[in-house]
Structures are given as C-alpha cells and as structure tokens.
Amino acid sequence: MSALTAGGFVLPKSFLFGNPVDAMELLNEGMDVGMKKQLSDAALTAARAKGASYADVRIGRYLNQFVSTREKRVQGIANTESFGVGIRVIANGCWGFAASNNVTKENIAKTAERAVAVAKANSKIQANTVQLAPQKGYGEVAWKSPIEKNAFEVPVKDKVDLLMTVNSAAMAGGANFVNSAILAVNEQKYFASTDGSYIDQDVHRLFPTFTVTKIDKASGKFETRKSLSSPVGMGYEYLTPLPNTKVQGIVTRYKDRYDILEDVKNATADVDQKLKAKTVEPGKYDLVLDPSHLWLTIHESVAHPTELDRVLGYEANYAGTSFLTLDKWQSKNFKFGSDIVNIHADKLQKGSLGAVGYDDEGVKTKEWEIIKDGILVNYQAIRDQAHIIGLKESQGCCYAQTWADVQFQRMPNVSLVPGKAKLSVDDMIKNVEKGIYIIGDGSFSIDQQRYNFQFGGQTFYEIKNGKIAGMLKDVAYQANTREFWNSCVAIADESDYRLGGAFNDGKGQPAQSNAVSHGSSTTRFNGVNVINTARKI
Known part of the structure; x- marks a missing residue:
C-alpha cells in the first residue's frame, strides 16, 4: 500500500510512468489552457459523431521529483514528466476508454473514435447498461492547491543539503544507518465533458521522510524509527516549522508544518530507548x-x-x-x-x-x-x-x-x-x-x-x-x-x-x-x- 518500505525507498508507480527530464523543465508552464479546450472540443465532437451519448476528456501533465539519500551519499535523483490524453465515453450503454501521448487535434479525434469502438465492442457482451448520475456543467473553471512555495522551484541542491543535514544529525546521535528522501508531485489536469465542463486544476503534494536504524553490537539486534512526517497536499512550506505547529507532550508531534531536523534527533534518541525497552x-x-x-x-x-x-x-x-x-x-x-x-x-x-x-x-x-x-x-x-x-x-x-x-x-x-x-x-x-x-x-x-x-x-x-x-x-x-x-x-x-x-x-x-x-x-x-x-x- 505504501510507497515506502522499512529498509529503503521505492518510487511510486506514477514516478516510473514518466520520462526523465531535467529539473528545470519541471518549471515550464506547459500547454496553454485555451489550446487544451480546443483539443478537448475536437475529442468530444469526434466521440459524438461516432455515436457516444457521453464523453469526457482528461489532458494531463504529471510532474514528479524524487531525491533520495543514505548516510553521506546521494542515492538517486529522479525528475519525470508525463503528458497525454485519456478519453472515456458511453456508447450503446457501455463504457469505452482510450489514451494517447500524441496530443494533436487529429490524433485526439482518432483516440476518441477508438474509445467509442471499445464501448460498442463491450456492449455486445455486457448485460447491464451504465446508469450515470446527472451532473451539471460548470463551464470554464479552475482550481489550484493553495501552496505557498512550489517545491519544484526549490533547487535540488537545497533539498540534498537538507537531507544530508538530517543524515548527519542521525549519525551524530549514534545511528548506524539512515535513509532520507523528499518526494514532490504536481498534477496539471484539464477535464472537459459533454456535460459542458472545462476544468483546469493544478494539484501539489509533498512527502519528506527518513528512517533511522541503530544496532546493538553486543546482541546483534537492531531497532528502527521512521519519521513522524505526513505526506501532504502542500508546497515546500510544509518543511518550514512554525511555533504554533507543534503539539507538545510525551513526544513532540507536528500539526500542519513539520520540523524534520528536530524529528530525526528525537528519532535517534527513540531508537536508543527501543533497544533498551522491555x-x-x-x-x-x-x-x-x-x-x-x-x-x-x-x-x-x-x-x-x-x-x-x-x-x-x-x-x-x-x-x-x-x-x-x-x-x-x-x-x-x-x-x-x-x-x-x-x-x-x-x-x-x-x-x-x-x-x-x-x-x-x-x-x-x-x-x-x-x-x-x-x-x-x-x-x-x-x-x-x-x-x-x-x-x-x-x-x-x-x-x-x-x-x-x-x-x-x-x-x-x-x-x-x-x-x-x-x-x-x-x-x-x-x-x-x-x-x-x-x-x-x-x-x-x-x-x-x-x-x-x-x-x-x-x-x-x-x-x-x-x-x-x-x-x-x-x-x-x-x-x-x-x-x-x-x-x-x-x-x-x-x-x-x-x-x-x-x-x-x-x-x-x-x-x-x-x-x-x-x-x-x-x-x-x-x-x-x-x-x-x-x-x-
């Protein structure tokens, strides 16, 4: 279920789906929203012409960055971008879907026609027809994650430096091993449908994390403690701790913002206690x-x-x-x-x-x-x-x-x-x-x-x-x-x-x-x- 394993870090599938790019390319604005509307209309028109009673189009640009370190070295830096279109239709009462990374008017129309063909083929073997709840069209609208600092605008070097500081703090506290990583995601999604919606969304997510390991040399046993960070729908501001974002008690807990340096020091001390715990x-x-x-x-x-x-x-x-x-x-x-x-x-x-x-x-x-x-x-x-x-x-x-x-x-x-x-x-x-x-x-x-x-x-x-x-x-x-x-x-x-x-x-x-x-x-x-x-x- 999780993107992380106890011994290291595994890239989520969406990271592996994209093409490798330079980090600076993640800051490009991408396709103009007006062009996305024109392309969507071409797909919707083609789907209707082939007999679709409903169609929706998703033009998506998916940006990912993964920075991973271990002890005193960088394990990997991955920057990926994926861009394409997915078209879903109802024809003869059944769903059909087709997708393509060739986002031109001509090809997007062909992709819509292929989705209709899939739906009609499905209708020959499907007993029940789709019952779609009504949905009003919203016209042209937009939504963006209310971030304060775009994680992709933060230089990779700054992220590496932060993670190395995290690792150094753990090693200074006696950790034998430490992994740390920062994952950042930006989904730029455009949706259009025959209901009359043209929706442009810009979604951001961030996940800073680490795992600290200590070994008891006398017994050969080891204990670990992961970070208490949470993956969030926020920008890089999540890593800027504020006084009112900590919940003090038996342990320090983090609300809305996260202090990764404080947490790794606490984690290193916790692992000592875990080794000695009954x-x-x-x-x-x-x-x-x-x-x-x-x-x-x-x-x-x-x-x-x-x-x-x-x-x-x-x-x-x-x-x-x-x-x-x-x-x-x-x-x-x-x-x-x-x-x-x-x-x-x-x-x-x-x-x-x-x-x-x-x-x-x-x-x-x-x-x-x-x-x-x-x-x-x-x-x-x-x-x-x-x-x-x-x-x-x-x-x-x-x-x-x-x-x-x-x-x-x-x-x-x-x-x-x-x-x-x-x-x-x-x-x-x-x-x-x-x-x-x-x-x-x-x-x-x-x-x-x-x-x-x-x-x-x-x-x-x-x-x-x-x-x-x-x-x-x-x-x-x-x-x-x-x-x-x-x-x-x-x-x-x-x-x-x-x-x-x-x-x-x-x-x-x-x-x-x-x-x-x-x-x-x-x-x-x-x-x-x-x-x-x-x-x-």
Missing part, C-alpha cells in the same frame, strides 16, 4: 493512539471497506472485498462503532492529499458522513454507482493515477471527527490503569473482508496507573473492525487534530495508486488484545 507482556490493554498511528487503522478498517465497489464485490484486489454489505447499511442501525465515533469522507480539507476542487469525472468535491454516532450511514460512490444506494448525484471521489488510466472510484480523505469536549492526551492517559500509548504507523495485516486485523507501530509507551512508565517493544494489537471501533471511549478535541496519510495507496487491476489523507485526534480504545511479536507461539 518486551511487552501479552494481554488486554487500553490503547491511546496518536494520529500518526491511527490514520493507518482508519485507512484499512474504515476507508477501504466503505468503498462501494468492494462492498458490491466488483473490486477484490489489494485485500479483498468488504464485510460492510448493503444489508448492514439498509438496516439503518448497524453499530459500526461506539456512540462517539463519527467518520466523515471529504475531498476539501486544506493540506490533505485528497484535496481537489473537482474529481476526475468533473464532479465538484464535498464532505459527507460515513459513520454517524457509531452507525453506518453511507459509502463512497461515483457517478455510475450513485443509483445503487439511492443517491441523486456522485459524491465526487473518482480518480485516475495518470492520463493513461481510466478513472474509477478511489477513496477520499476519510477521517475521525474530533471530540467536542476539551480533552488532551494527558487527560486520556491519566485515567488509564494498564495501557499503551502508540506513536507512528508500522506493519499491519487485515483479512479479505477488512474485518480481522493486526497493527504495529513505531514507538510504544507503557501506561501504569495514569502515568507513562517507560518504553515497550514487540507490540502489536489484534481485533476485528467492529469490536475495535465499539471499544472507542474518548477522542481528544480539535486542537489535537492532525493528518496522516498514504502517498501511494494501491487498488484495481491493472493496479493504480492514489494519495489520500486520514485525520484524527488522539483516541482511546479500551480492552484491546495486545500480542508480543517477538515470541514464538
């Missing part, structure tokens, strides 16, 4: 989960199983279908979680990975409830799914990883709503007799219906009689989704709310990846089963 005793514990950890549990146990295509069995790649079948939603009283659990989907939240003005089928984005007061009330649906659950319009969560891929339902930001009462992390810990405070995401496992799961983390602090009693290791917790969310007893307020997320979440066949954030405040779950991952059964 191993956890299996049993039932109250868990206090930081947003840097809880985002992944939300992603796997809430966001994926509420994707409507998984619910219907249309999608089973990347960990299967869903236990949240339609009958549970239709009952109107399926108790997914405790009364304080409210989970919203949205594509609007500033700074989030999923934030855009319009999705990839021209639907204006919004926010909606998935879990309300613990009850399952909705799913995630796009235009050709909306009618299945009685919606009159799409929820605006359609996405394709590049111009060459057909767009389909992808999760929006799915987040746990903060608690209403003023409640700090310290307030939650002081009421716990036997518990564990977990920071950062780690390894995980979940079954084919997104029901039974196991999650690890980065650092674990034992709670005894309302106080932190030291660090633990070899911790993972097990539960099923419904049992876990019904054990939720406290959620910190808005002041503690933070985003985590995945830069490279996989779905589909052929596989696609998308970037998505999940927000929460620190949350407490009572009586969760904890295992020792180092002990043999």
Whole structure:
C-alpha cells in the first residue's frame, strides 16, 4: 500500500510512468489552457459523431521529483514528466476508454473514435447498461492547491543539503544507518465533458521522510524509527516549522508544518530507548493512539471497506472485498462503532492529499458522513454507482493515477471527527490503569473482508496507573473492525487534530495508486488484545 518500505525507498508507480527530464523543465508552464479546450472540443465532437451519448476528456501533465539519500551519499535523483490524453465515453450503454501521448487535434479525434469502438465492442457482451448520475456543467473553471512555495522551484541542491543535514544529525546521535528522501508531485489536469465542463486544476503534494536504524553490537539486534512526517497536499512550506505547529507532550508531534531536523534527533534518541525497552507482556490493554498511528487503522478498517465497489464485490484486489454489505447499511442501525465515533469522507480539507476542487469525472468535491454516532450511514460512490444506494448525484471521489488510466472510484480523505469536549492526551492517559500509548504507523495485516486485523507501530509507551512508565517493544494489537471501533471511549478535541496519510495507496487491476489523507485526534480504545511479536507461539 505504501510507497515506502522499512529498509529503503521505492518510487511510486506514477514516478516510473514518466520520462526523465531535467529539473528545470519541471518549471515550464506547459500547454496553454485555451489550446487544451480546443483539443478537448475536437475529442468530444469526434466521440459524438461516432455515436457516444457521453464523453469526457482528461489532458494531463504529471510532474514528479524524487531525491533520495543514505548516510553521506546521494542515492538517486529522479525528475519525470508525463503528458497525454485519456478519453472515456458511453456508447450503446457501455463504457469505452482510450489514451494517447500524441496530443494533436487529429490524433485526439482518432483516440476518441477508438474509445467509442471499445464501448460498442463491450456492449455486445455486457448485460447491464451504465446508469450515470446527472451532473451539471460548470463551464470554464479552475482550481489550484493553495501552496505557498512550489517545491519544484526549490533547487535540488537545497533539498540534498537538507537531507544530508538530517543524515548527519542521525549519525551524530549514534545511528548506524539512515535513509532520507523528499518526494514532490504536481498534477496539471484539464477535464472537459459533454456535460459542458472545462476544468483546469493544478494539484501539489509533498512527502519528506527518513528512517533511522541503530544496532546493538553486543546482541546483534537492531531497532528502527521512521519519521513522524505526513505526506501532504502542500508546497515546500510544509518543511518550514512554525511555533504554533507543534503539539507538545510525551513526544513532540507536528500539526500542519513539520520540523524534520528536530524529528530525526528525537528519532535517534527513540531508537536508543527501543533497544533498551522491555518486551511487552501479552494481554488486554487500553490503547491511546496518536494520529500518526491511527490514520493507518482508519485507512484499512474504515476507508477501504466503505468503498462501494468492494462492498458490491466488483473490486477484490489489494485485500479483498468488504464485510460492510448493503444489508448492514439498509438496516439503518448497524453499530459500526461506539456512540462517539463519527467518520466523515471529504475531498476539501486544506493540506490533505485528497484535496481537489473537482474529481476526475468533473464532479465538484464535498464532505459527507460515513459513520454517524457509531452507525453506518453511507459509502463512497461515483457517478455510475450513485443509483445503487439511492443517491441523486456522485459524491465526487473518482480518480485516475495518470492520463493513461481510466478513472474509477478511489477513496477520499476519510477521517475521525474530533471530540467536542476539551480533552488532551494527558487527560486520556491519566485515567488509564494498564495501557499503551502508540506513536507512528508500522506493519499491519487485515483479512479479505477488512474485518480481522493486526497493527504495529513505531514507538510504544507503557501506561501504569495514569502515568507513562517507560518504553515497550514487540507490540502489536489484534481485533476485528467492529469490536475495535465499539471499544472507542474518548477522542481528544480539535486542537489535537492532525493528518496522516498514504502517498501511494494501491487498488484495481491493472493496479493504480492514489494519495489520500486520514485525520484524527488522539483516541482511546479500551480492552484491546495486545500480542508480543517477538515470541514464538
């Protein structure tokens, strides 16, 4: 699911898709928006002429930069650009799709005709016709990520220097190994459809990260700690820490901005503690989960199983279908979680990975409830799914990883709503007799219906009689989704709310990846089963 592995860094698929370019070429403005409109009109006209009842065009320019280092050397610098057009149509009641990197009026018309031919071929074997939710045209509109500093305008040398400083700080603190990287993405997407929309969007994302490793020479054992950064829908300003962007407590946590140098120093000290930490005793514990950890549990146990295509069995790649079948939603009283659990989907939240003005089928984005007061009330649906659950319009969560891929339902930001009462992390810990405070995401496992799961983390602090009693290791917790969310007893307020997320979440066949954030405040779950991952059964 993630773009990162524990031992190093792996480029997301979208990086590998593009052609290598010089870093300065990433600053070129690209094709004029007026020309994009002319090309789109050529495609729409050709599709109609061949019998399409609906057509949409996506002209996309995808820019990526990846700077990776290890200890005292640069491992790699990749700058890529991809430019092309994807055309989707409905003809004879069926979908057809075609794409090309030859973006001229003549070829774009031929590509549209090929998409219609695909749709007509599909209609010979497909029993049910597409039911597309109505969508008004918006005319000519634009949206841009509200960034303060374009990451591509920052010289590669400055990024390398920052990462080398990060590595030096880790090595000075006794680290044996350290990897660090900065990933930057810019999606320049133009959408047009027969509904009458011409939408120009400029989307930016950034992910700074590192992993620190120390080895105990006496025992030969090692421990690691990843960064507590979050991939974000922001510019390079994310790496400019501000005084009010830190949440102080047992550990320093980062809200909206990120201090990578402070975090790597803390990480290096944390690894020392992890090497000396006592191993956890299996049993039932109250868990206090930081947003840097809880985002992944939300992603796997809430966001994926509420994707409507998984619910219907249309999608089973990347960990299967869903236990949240339609009958549970239709009952109107399926108790997914405790009364304080409210989970919203949205594509609007500033700074989030999923934030855009319009999705990839021209639907204006919004926010909606998935879990309300613990009850399952909705799913995630796009235009050709909306009618299945009685919606009159799409929820605006359609996405394709590049111009060459057909767009389909992808999760929006799915987040746990903060608690209403003023409640700090310290307030939650002081009421716990036997518990564990977990920071950062780690390894995980979940079954084919997104029901039974196991999650690890980065650092674990034992709670005894309302106080932190030291660090633990070899911790993972097990539960099923419904049992876990019904054990939720406290959620910190808005002041503690933070985003985590995945830069490279996989779905589909052929596989696609998308970037998505999940927000929460620190949350407490009572009586969760904890295992020792180092002990043999």
